[in-house]
Amino acid sequence: MKIKLFGVLKTMIPGGRDLEMELSEERRVKDLVYSIQVAYPQVGELLEQKKVLVSVNQEIAHWDTVLEESDEVALLPPFAGGSDEAHGWMGGR
Amino acid sequence: MKIKLFGVLKTMIPGGRDLEMELSEERRVKDLVYSIQVAYPQVGELLEQKKVLVSVNQEIAHWDTVLEESDEVALLPPFAGGSDEAHGWMGGR
Amino acid sequence: MAVELEESMLVRVQQENFSIDEELERVRSRSRRIGGIAMFLGTARDHSKGREVSSMSFDHYEGMAQKKLKEIRERALRDFDIIEALVLHRYGPIEIGENIVLIIVGAEHRAAAFKACQWCIDELKQITPIWKMETTPEGEVWVEEHP
Amino acid sequence: MAVELEESMLVRVQQENFSIDEELERVRSRSRRIGGIAMFLGTARDHSKGREVSSMSFDHYEGMAQKKLKEIRERALRDFDIIEALVLHRYGPIEIGENIVLIIVGAEHRAAAFKACQWCIDELKQITPIWKMETTPEGEVWVEEHP
Numbered sequence: 001m002k003i004k005l006f007g008v009l010k011t012m013i014p015g016g017r018d019l020e021m022e023l024s025e026e027r028r029v030k031d032l033v034y035s036i037q038v039a040y041p042q043v044g045e046l047l048e049q050k051k052v053l054v055s056v057n058q059e060i061a062h063w064d065t066v067l068e069e070s071d072e073v074a075l076l077p078p079f080a081g082g083s084d085e086a087h088g089w090m091g092g093r
Numbered sequence: 094m095k096i097k098l099f100g101v102l103k104t105m106i107p108g109g110r111d112l113e114m115e116l117s118e119e120r121r122v123k124d125l126v127y128s129i130q131v132a133y134p135q136v137g138e139l140l141e142q143k144k145v146l147v148s149v150n151q152e153i154a155h156w157d158t159v160l161e162e163s164d165e166v167a168l169l170p171p172f173a174g175g176s177d178e179a180h181g182w183m184g185g186r
Numbered sequence: 187m188a189v190e191l192e193e194s195m196l197v198r199v200q201q202e203n204f205s206i207d208e209e210l211e212r213v214r215s216r217s218r219r220i221g222g223i224a225m226f227l228g229t230a231r232d233h234s235k236g237r238e239v240s241s242m243s244f245d246h247y248e249g250m251a252q253k254k255l256k257e258i259r260e261r262a263l264r265d266f267d268i269i270e271a272l273v274l275h276r277y278g279p280i281e282i283g284e285n286i287v288l289i290i291v292g293a294e295h296r297a298a299a300f301k302a303c304q305w306c307i308d309e310l311k312q313i314t315p316i317w318k319m320e321t322t323p324e325g326e327v328w329v330e331e332h333p
Numbered sequence: 334m335a336v337e338l339e340e341s342m343l344v345r346v347q348q349e350n351f352s353i354d355e356e357l358e359r360v361r362s363r364s365r366r367i368g369g370i371a372m373f374l375g376t377a378r379d380h381s382k383g384r385e386v387s388s389m390s391f392d393h394y395e396g397m398a399q400k401k402l403k404e405i406r407e408r409a410l411r412d413f414d415i416i417e418a419l420v421l422h423r424y425g426p427i428e429i430g431e432n433i434v435l436i437i438v439g440a441e442h443r444a445a446a447f448k449a450c451q452w453c454i455d456e457l458k459q460i461t462p463i464w465k466m467e468t469t470p471e472g473e474v475w476v477e478e479h480p
Contacts, residue, residue, distance in 0.1 A: 007464030078477035081463035083375030100317030171330035174316035176228030
């Protein structure tokens with residue numbers, strides 16, 4: 001299953017724009033998160049801390065959301081639209 | 094002494110833009126107001142109710158402000174700059 | 187001299203219409219520290235308190251009106267954490283839909299810009315000697331602000 | 334069809350710069366009842382949290398970003414006493430001083446216009462999948478909003 005990456009995550013995962021993950025038997029978001037934790041511990045940590053959220057079909061997902069092969073899944077670092085009052089984020093805070 | 098008129102006052106006093114008043118011995122704003130009350134009772138009423146204010150040299154004056162011949166004096170109805178939230182005023186409310 | 191000229195353009199009472207992009211440029215060109223710009227534009231509505239309005243006209247006290255708008259800009263610059271402010275009001279006849287008044291406030295952050303912008307228009311209505319006459323089906327009516 | 338097209342212009346994520354006068358026209362042309370228009374324009378500042386910034390670039394989630402901006406407009410129209418709202422955000426590389434984000438809200442009265450405008454930009458920062466990378470003397474830094 002293809003997982004879209006944005007912002008700082010593109011620089012944290014070798015390869016860039018997308019992440020290819022095998023969808024396990026257990027098809028919930030938390031299972032996907034577990035697989036990511038194994039493969040990319042640094043990203044897994046951010047997911048654990050809810051500093052990176054998972055979206056399914058362009059809506060923020062819960063960890064119990066069930067995934068289908070056809071779902072559009074993405075990992076979203078903290079948003080920073082607009083202009084003012086933002087601060088630097090190295091991905092590790 | 095010439096007194097500038099604005100807004101609705103231009104239509105309430107025959108003649109239009111300015112009012113010519115004799116400055117009495119007593120040279121305070123309240124004496125001027127008294128003279129206006131005698132000559133134009135309708136405007137005098139509005140001054141009494143503070144619905145019309147007196148300005149001297151482009152600042153709102155107190156009734157005890159002392160007037161000089163050279164002062165710039167004006168009668169100011171309620172302001173209504175901008176666009177929204179205004180309501181009709183017939184000068185008599 | 188150039189600075190004074192520039193500043194005089196930031197506070198104006200004029201008959202002509204204005205372009206928001208042009209006025210905005212005056213504010214934003216003052217500093218590269220500006221990150222948030224709050225604006226208020228007042229336009230001529232086609233009705234007022236249930237009455238239809240077909241057109242309107244503004245009377246102003248030449249000299250005192252400019253002086254009060256200048257005071258508003260200076261107090262805004264002093265009392266809020268902002269970088270620049272522009273205050274502009276038209277006078278004379280104005281058609282429905284046209285621009286009447288413009289406030290632009292530039293700040294580093296948006297909260298201060300919004301606060302100052304709203305303060306400026308509230309204060310303008312309180313202290314600026316400008317009067318509005320609306321043409322309605324019942325004739326010409328001078329209006330006043332709500333208390 | 335024409336109405337849909339018009340509405341799609343009121344919520345956009347685009348790379349190109351925009352003219353405030355043009356965007357304003359889209360809002361004001363919707364109703365002659367509009368008397369107060371509140372706007373917010375976010376521009377690219379030359380520093381951020383004490384760091385110098387020489388340029389910036391925005392990444393966005395195509396599709397979801399548009400969807401969230403659409404939600405913001407619709408909720409603003411539902412929850413505030415306003416007539417129209419426009420929400421626009423740029424992506425890609427942006428030079429210092431350039432426009433980033435624009436909110437325009439038209440209402441009969443200014444209080445509702447200001448409230449809705451401020452709500453829109455606050456909400457945009459909360460829920461819209463857009464990310465900012467700043468180029469600083471220490472290199473490229475991804476930024477996040479204050480909590």
